[in-house]
Amino acid sequence: xxxxxxxxxxxxxxxxxxxxTVAAALRERGARRRASSRRWIVMGxxxxxxxAGAAWGFSSSPARRSAPPPSVDVAVPVAPVHSVDLLGTRExxxxxxxxxxxxxSATPSHRRAPEPERSVPGAARKVMxxxxxxxxxxxxxxSPSELHETPTPPFTREQP
Amino acid sequence: xxxxxxxASSELDAAAIEACRAGDPAALRAFVVxxxxxxxxxxxxxxxxxxxxxxxxxxxxLRALRALPRFDTRGAARVSTWLLTIATRLVISERRRRRVxxxxxxxxxxxxxxGTPETERRRVELGHAISRAAGELSDDHRDVFVLAEFHxxxxxxxxxxxxxxxxxxxxxxxxxxxxxxxxLRDTWEDT
Numbered sequence: 121x122x123x124x125x126x127x128x129x130x131x132x133x134x135x136x137x138x139x140x141t142v143a144a145a146l147r148e149r150g151a152r153r154r155a156s157s158r159r160w161i162v163m164g165x166x167x168x169x170x171x172a173g174a175a176w177g178f179s180s181s182p183a184r185r186s187a188p189p190p191s192v193d194v195a196v197p198v199a200p201v202h203s204v205d206l207l208g209t210r211e212x213x214x215x216x217x218x219x220x221x222x223x224x225s226a227t228p229s230h231r232r233a234p235e236p237e238r239s240v241p242g243a244a245r246k247v248m249x250x251x252x253x254x255x256x257x258x259x260x261x262x263s264p265s266e267l268h269e270t271p272t273p274p275f276t277r278e279q280p
Numbered sequence: 281x282x283x284x285x286x287x288a289s290s291e292l293d294a295a296a297i298e299a300c301r302a303g304d305p306a307a308l309r310a311f312v313v314x315x316x317x318x319x320x321x322x323x324x325x326x327x328x329x330x331x332x333x334x335x336x337x338x339x340x341x342l343r344a345l346r347a348l349p350r351f352d353t354r355g356a357a358r359v360s361t362w363l364l365t366i367a368t369r370l371v372i373s374e375r376r377r378r379r380v381x382x383x384x385x386x387x388x389x390x391x392x393x394x395g396t397p398e399t400e401r402r403r404v405e406l407g408h409a410i411s412r413a414a415g416e417l418s419d420d421h422r423d424v425f426v427l428a429e430f431h432x433x434x435x436x437x438x439x440x441x442x443x444x445x446x447x448x449x450x451x452x453x454x455x456x457x458x459x460x461x462x463x464l465r466d467t468w469e470d471t
Contacts, residue, residue, distance in 0.1 A: 128409035130321035131329045141338050145345045225416040
């Protein structure tokens with residue numbers, strides 16, 4: 121049967137088919153290489169853009185913006201507070217030096233005035249008076265009657 | 281239609297395949313020259329003769345050379361079987377694209393030469409008859425028949441090439457032979 125089967129002759133390739141096919145294959149291979157190198161360049165550029173974008177986004181993210189700023193503390197001068205013994209049982213304290221002005225990284229506990237000591241247990245009241253420019257000798261403790269007066273509001277004019 | 285004859289010529293060796301992978305033009309040409317007749321035969325017998333066969337054959341080789349770096353020369357598949365697998369997939373997609381046969385299978389089957397003796401005339405007639413009969417087969421049966429009878433593939437290889445189970449390939453080949461036996465009964469008796 122083999123000879124019968126071979127009677128069905130197939131189409132023969134053209135003489136230059138192999139040369140044309142090889143040329144097409146080499147052309148395609150060269151184009152693929154060029155496309156591959158272009159693709160690497162594009163991918164490198166995209167990666168660089170991505171890294172740069174990520175770095176920029178990280179540096180300007182809201183989380184970082186809302187974070188506390190670095191320790192640039194502006195020291196607020198706090199006037200020292202003296203305890204005044206209303207009953208006059210104690211000597212007025214010596215004036216203290218004003219708080220230094222300037223940047224400092226002192227903790228809030230340092231800025232706070234020291235707790236006044238109780239000289240006499242059961243003393244009536246202690247009024248915290250901020251230090252003023254006047255001399256410490258000029259400070260006189262108020263009389264007990266003054267303490268019970270209703271304080272007049274500031275900036276009220278007298279009626280004519 | 282008994283046992284199929286395996287192609288006599290041997291496959292390309294691993295060194296030649298390696299040279300093709302490296303892009304050596306001489307090796308590429310040897311590769312194409314070695315397998316071009318097989319690819320043309322398969323395409324023209326399944327789709328019919330015509331200029332489309334050359335286009336498809338070139339596409340088969342371009343795909344093969346593109347995929348050659350991934351071909352395992354130590355594997356079970358032969359290069360010819362691998363090429364026929366690529367060609368089969370192209371044929372299937374071509375049929376889906378065109379829906380109808382490109383040309384009658386027996387068209388342009390003028391193989392005779394002037395002064396042909398009687399035996400050659402009978403041979404040409406037989407070729408026409410087989411081609412016509414094969415054209416009567418369904419595409420599935422014709423593919424199996426061509427691969428088995430003209431390219432010497434066994435049932436396992438046919439199943440691999442066509443992506444069908446071996447049993448299906450066996451059934452299709454049996455039915456194709458039966459159908460051709462009926463169609464060619466008169467022709468066999470004459471020859």
